[in-house]
Amino acid sequence: MTESVVTTSSLPFADAVPGAVLDADQWGIIVNPDKLVELAQYLRDHEGFDYLSSLTAVDYLGFKDRTADDRFEIVYHLFDTKKGGDGIVLKVRLPESKPEVDSLVKVYPGADLQEREAYDLYGIKFKGHPRLRRILLWEGFHGHPMRKDWKEPYYEAEHKPYKSRWPVGHYQWAEDRVPWGDNINYPKGFDPDAFEPAPLPMPIIHEPPEGSDHIHTERIVVNMGPQHPSTHGVFRMIVALDGETIVGLEPEVGYLHRNHEKLGERNTWLGNIPFTDRLDYLSSMSNNFGYVLAVEKLLGDKGKPPERAEYLRVIMAEFTRIVNHMWAIGFLLNDLGAFFTPALYAIEERELILDLFEAAAGSRMMCNYMRFGGVVRDVDEDWLRKARDIVFNRLDRKVDEFDEYLTGNEILMARCVGVGLLSAEDAIALSACGPMLRASGVPYDLRRARPYSIYDRFEFDVVTDDGCDVYARYKVRLGEIRQSIRILKQALDQIPEGPIMNGKPAYVTRVQKGEAYGAVEGPKGELGFYVVSDGSDNPWRYHVRAPSYINLNTLEHMTIGYKVADSVVILGAIDIVLGETDR
Amino acid sequence: MANENQVPEELQQNVFVTSIDFLYNWSRKNSMWPMLFGLACCAIEMICTAAGRYDLSRFGMEVMRPSPRQADLMIVSGTVTKKMAPIIVRLYNQMAEPRYVLSMGACATGGGPFKEGYNVVSGIDKYLPVDVYVPGCPPTPEALLYGILKLHEKVQRQSIRTVPWYRKDTPRGITIPVLGPDIFLPDRADEIRQITMRQETSEEIAS
Numbered sequence: 001m002t003e004s005v006v007t008t009s010s011l012p013f014a015d016a017v018p019g020a021v022l023d024a025d026q027w028g029i030i031v032n033p034d035k036l037v038e039l040a041q042y043l044r045d046h047e048g049f050d051y052l053s054s055l056t057a058v059d060y061l062g063f064k065d066r067t068a069d070d071r072f073e074i075v076y077h078l079f080d081t082k083k084g085g086d087g088i089v090l091k092v093r094l095p096e097s098k099p100e101v102d103s104l105v106k107v108y109p110g111a112d113l114q115e116r117e118a119y120d121l122y123g124i125k126f127k128g129h130p131r132l133r134r135i136l137l138w139e140g141f142h143g144h145p146m147r148k149d150w151k152e153p154y155y156e157a158e159h160k161p162y163k164s165r166w167p168v169g170h171y172q173w174a175e176d177r178v179p180w181g182d183n184i185n186y187p188k189g190f191d192p193d194a195f196e197p198a199p200l201p202m203p204i205i206h207e208p209p210e211g212s213d214h215i216h217t218e219r220i221v222v223n224m225g226p227q228h229p230s231t232h233g234v235f236r237m238i239v240a241l242d243g244e245t246i247v248g249l250e251p252e253v254g255y256l257h258r259n260h261e262k263l264g265e266r267n268t269w270l271g272n273i274p275f276t277d278r279l280d281y282l283s284s285m286s287n288n289f290g291y292v293l294a295v296e297k298l299l300g301d302k303g304k305p306p307e308r309a310e311y312l313r314v315i316m317a318e319f320t321r322i323v324n325h326m327w328a329i330g331f332l333l334n335d336l337g338a339f340f341t342p343a344l345y346a347i348e349e350r351e352l353i354l355d356l357f358e359a360a361a362g363s364r365m366m367c368n369y370m371r372f373g374g375v376v377r378d379v380d381e382d383w384l385r386k387a388r389d390i391v392f393n394r395l396d397r398k399v400d401e402f403d404e405y406l407t408g409n410e411i412l413m414a415r416c417v418g419v420g421l422l423s424a425e426d427a428i429a430l431s432a433c434g435p436m437l438r439a440s441g442v443p444y445d446l447r448r449a450r451p452y453s454i455y456d457r458f459e460f461d462v463v464t465d466d467g468c469d470v471y472a473r474y475k476v477r478l479g480e481i482r483q484s485i486r487i488l489k490q491a492l493d494q495i496p497e498g499p500i501m502n503g504k505p506a507y508v509t510r511v512q513k514g515e516a517y518g519a520v521e522g523p524k525g526e527l528g529f530y531v532v533s534d535g536s537d538n539p540w541r542y543h544v545r546a547p548s549y550i551n552l553n554t555l556e557h558m559t560i561g562y563k564v565a566d567s568v569v570i571l572g573a574i575d576i577v578l579g580e581t582d583r
Numbered sequence: 584m585a586n587e588n589q590v591p592e593e594l595q596q597n598v599f600v601t602s603i604d605f606l607y608n609w610s611r612k613n614s615m616w617p618m619l620f621g622l623a624c625c626a627i628e629m630i631c632t633a634a635g636r637y638d639l640s641r642f643g644m645e646v647m648r649p650s651p652r653q654a655d656l657m658i659v660s661g662t663v664t665k666k667m668a669p670i671i672v673r674l675y676n677q678m679a680e681p682r683y684v685l686s687m688g689a690c691a692t693g694g695g696p697f698k699e700g701y702n703v704v705s706g707i708d709k710y711l712p713v714d715v716y717v718p719g720c721p722p723t724p725e726a727l728l729y730g731i732l733k734l735h736e737k738v739q740r741q742s743i744r745t746v747p748w749y750r751k752d753t754p755r756g757i758t759i760p761v762l763g764p765d766i767f768l769p770d771r772a773d774e775i776r777q778i779t780m781r782q783e784t785s786e787e788i789a790s
Contacts, residue, residue: 137702138666142764145701152701153765174699179778183694183705184765190779192772195763226670229619229649233626234667255667256623259700266699275696281624281721340633347634365624365721579623 012088016042027515028075028089033101036092040076040107049078049088050428051444052108054517054528054545055115057122061096061148063534071096072124075530076104077517077545081428081442084449089517094124103129110431110553117549121146121261131204136254136582139198142187146262153178153185159538160267203240203248206560217243222564226255230335230568233578237555237567244563249556253549253582260583264542269295269372269509272542276529277366279544280580283324285316285357286522288370293452294518294529295372298511302373304502309374310454311495312360315387316369317520318484318491319357322395323350324523325435325477325484328575329402332474335572336415342406349398352390359383372509373502384492391488399481407475416471420558420570423468430553434525435480436574438464439472446521457494458487470573477575508537515541524548524575544583548576604742611655611681612643612738615731618654619647620674623661625688625721632724642731651677656734658727659711662690662697663704665766669759672710676756680748683738685730686713689720696720710760 011021012029020035031039043049054077060066070093079087092101103126104111115126116135123144126132133139143150154174156162164171175181202221225236234255240248260279264272276291277284296303305313330346354364360379361367369375379387406412422432427440437444445462447455463479465472513535519528525547532541551574559567590598621629633639633647648654651674663671675684686707689695694705707713714737717730747753760766767775 138762140763152699154699156699175705180775182709183698183701183703184767186767186775186779187764188779190764190775192761192763192767192769192775195761197761197763226667227620227649227651227674234622254702255664255670256662257664257666257702258623258662258697259702263697263700278624278696281627343630344635347631348636351631351634351636364723365627 013039013043013047016046028091030091030093033092033094036090037102037104037107039090040078040104043078043088043090044107047088048080048082051079051081052104052110052431053077053079053087053433053519053526054530054543055104055111055118056530056541056543056545057118057124057146058532058541058543059122059146059148063540068096070094072099072122074101074118074124077528077530079449081437081444081449084444086450099123100125100127102127103132105129108431109429110550113549113553114431120144123147131201133201134254135252136257138254139201142185145259152259152262153180153183158266159536160271201238201250201252203238203250203556205240205248208242208245208247208561215243219247224567225252231571232331232576235571235576235578235581237571239559239564239567241564244565246559246562246564246567249559249567251552251555253552253578256578256582258579258583260544261542265539267539268507268537269511269539270507272539273370274366274368276544277368278579279546279583280324280522280524280527280548280577281365282327282577283320283523284365284367285320285369286520286527288367289313289317289453290518290520290522290527291529292370292372292518293520294516294531295509295511297516297518298514298531298533299372299509300512302503305374306499306502307496308378308498309500309502311491312375312379312500313370313453314455314458315488315491315495316357316360316367316375318487319353319387321484321523322481323353324575325481326350326402328477328523328572329406329474332470332569332572332575333406333412335568336412338411345402345405349395352394356383356387356390359386371501371505374500376501376505378500384495387488388492391485391492395481395485399478399485403478407478412474413471415566415569416469416474416573417467418469418471419562419566420470420573421468422554422558426557427468427554430557431550432525432554433547433551434522435473435476436525436551436554438462439476440468441466446519446526450519452518452520455487458490460484460486470569473573473575510537511535511539517545519545522547524577524580525551527580544580546580546583548574548578548581549583552576552581605739607743608739608741612735614643614646615655615683615735615738616646616648616653617644617656617658618651618674618678619649620657621660622663622667623688623690625660625691628721628724629658629660629687629727632727637724637728639728639731642728642735644731651675652679654678655681656683656685657711658685658687659691659707659713660687662695663707664702665704666702666762668704668707668710668766669762671707672757672759675711676759681746683714683734684711685715685717685734687717687727687730688722689718692716692718704766711757 014021017038020039023030058073072094074092076090120134222239225231226234236252238250276287279287326346330343333342361369424440443462460483511533515532517530528545530543534540697703715730715734
């Protein structure tokens with residue numbers, strides 16, 4: 001009735017852009033789709049929310065109190081890289097009949113890949129997006145798979161545990177339920193012989209500036225990947241070359257798209273933890289950490305972990321960072337042509353840390369160690385002794401060794417200094433995160449900007465570098481290893497005795513209705529989990545803000561104008577892991 | 584024992600008589616070059632297998648080749664997605680005979696934890712002939728080594744007279760699947776059409 005007059009004036013930013021803010025709830029501001037761009041521009045320019053962290057869609061088909069008129073919701077998480085703090089959540093509700101909204105690419109260029117993902121998986125059209133094509137799946141795939149009414153071929157029921165397996169246990173093979181006996185499904189009337197595949201996407205050509213000493217040659221388009229020794233997995237670049245100079249680059253991902261989010265909605269809350277291990281498979285502990293933090297926000301006091309568990313989490317997360325950065329540096333050298341020898345040095349330490357993970361969690365890589373309200377297993381005195389031995393006696397020397405061998409190395413400097421420049425403004429605008437952002441001189445680290453867990457108790461520095469190039473990224477990673485060792489030393493000294501779980505371990509977690517965004521500063525950057533709960537045993541929406549994926553926004557920007565050999569190094573310095581990129 | 588008699592006594596310390604099969608297989612198995620090609624999590628364990636602690640070069644296998652033309656063994660290390668499957672099949676076709684496939688981990692073997700995903704192939708053996716399966720998620724480097732040793736045993740037992748790649752009736756390539764509305768094999772078009780052209784929609788069958 002009087003909602004438009006009475007409540008609107010009390011809404012945040014109601015006066016900024018007339019008619020932009022429609023409503024607000026405890027989780028975010030609901031924005032008029034037509035005024036979204038204006039409001040975003042205002043928030044960026046006047047309120048300091050310069051960083052679009054996460055952009056995702058939610059399908060509310062069949063959700064309580066939702067109708068076809070507000071079936072889809074696009075959720076934007078904006079943050080302030082200068083002041084830090086909790087940021088702001090914008091939501092746009094779209095009807096089923098016309099899921100269209102203006103693209104934010106002009107305000108936040110970092111929205112590029114995320115909008116394409118929302119288009120691919122939900123079929124939301126972003127008006128004004130320069131290349132709104134499918135990204136994780138391929139052009140021509142039938143339907144938009146993350147919609148609630150789209151069922152996968154092996155579909156059995158909405159939620160796990162499936163009745164066929166628990167408690168009754170009359171399991172029927174999924175292959176026997178589908179007519180093809182395989183994980184495939186074709187639309188009605190599909191004729192394979194009449195099928196024409198879509199043409200390959202061609203990169204947008206950026207002409208070199210006039211007057212540069214560039215010799216023009218015939219343009220050729222080179223395909224790199226998905227099977228290529230330097231793309232760190234199944235990543236593909238379609239590169240347009242002028243001589244040896246890159247004039248256009250089109251990243252193509254999705255070759256490891258394992259439907260993480262769709263499976264996540266079928267799984268129970270607890271059942272998602274082992275899947276998070278397989279996101280960024282080099283740093284499974286950090287992934288666990290991010291996910292449990294997000295769900296613990298919804299659990300409230302029930303989810304508060306005891307002291308010892310907090311320390312164990314920090315110890316594991318920092319060990320993970322060391323492992324990841326060592327790997328990243330080793331394989332950056334691989335990309336530079338020092339095939340495998342530097343990587344062998346890096347893997348040597350990694351194995352020792354993996355031994356610790358194996359002793360604590362039972363698995364080298366897929367640790368599945370954290371739970372809501374704690375961790376799953378305690379560590380004994382022997383483990384701590386071993387960990388102290390590695391941290392206090394070994395790792396420092398190892399980093400010094402790396403430093404000595406590599407940092408002043410002539411070849412490394414010749415290949416890295418001044419390559420892949422990304423200014424601070426561009427890094428923020430393109431939503432770069434983690435070492436990428438800090439190597440552009442932006443001191444934005446979630447452990448300081450929005451302290452989570454017990455990071456506010458530790459002394460450590462946010463490592464930044466003003467180099468803005470590949471060399472700076474290398475140095476930031478090296479510096480972060482040192483800071484992680486610093487945190488580990490404090491944590492291993494202070495770790496208290498006590499319980500490791502809040503309450504009894506349970507298979508079913510009752511999560512109250514609501515939504516939460518929990519993020520950690522993972523080794524690759526801001527790893528966020530956006531979860532929506534309808535109060536049941538399974539997430540309604542489970543979205544991963546994957547740092548490797550969003551950092552790829554910067555790739556085209558950084559490689560244009562460099563030689564094709566540099567593109568490999570630039571990609572190596574982003575440090576992508578395809579499990580997380582493609583999810 | 585008959586062979587021993589044919590070697591003069593003074594040479595018996597230096598000359599070794601064996602079958603051509605043994606020699607051929609022995610040299611093949613001790614210089615098997617894997618393809619440098621990783622798909623997912625398992626690839627990390629594959630790299631660790633090649634690294635210092637587990638040291639694949641003990642078995643003559645440290646030479647990982649990025650080109651399929653130079654590789655003998657394809658280690659399918661990770662989840663095979665529909666988007667990737669055509670490329671893997673093409674890579675396999677580009678490998679020269681004799682070629683082997685080792686399916687590493689739960690995903691490559693049968694889809695693993697991601698089996699229900701809409702973009703996941705339920706095992707690479709839907710498309711390629713697999714020689715050795717290594718279970719695990721991911722398999723530890725020891726498990727991969729064990730799988731490789733099993734492959735060595737298999738190689739050692741093959742006979743030059745019966746191996747398929749010298750026979751005339753062996754097909755030379757595998758049909759590459761195509762990415763349509765969903766992945767499909769062009770040579771199975773008739774089967775697909777039979778179902779998609781039926782009265783009830785395929786969606787109804789599935790749900």
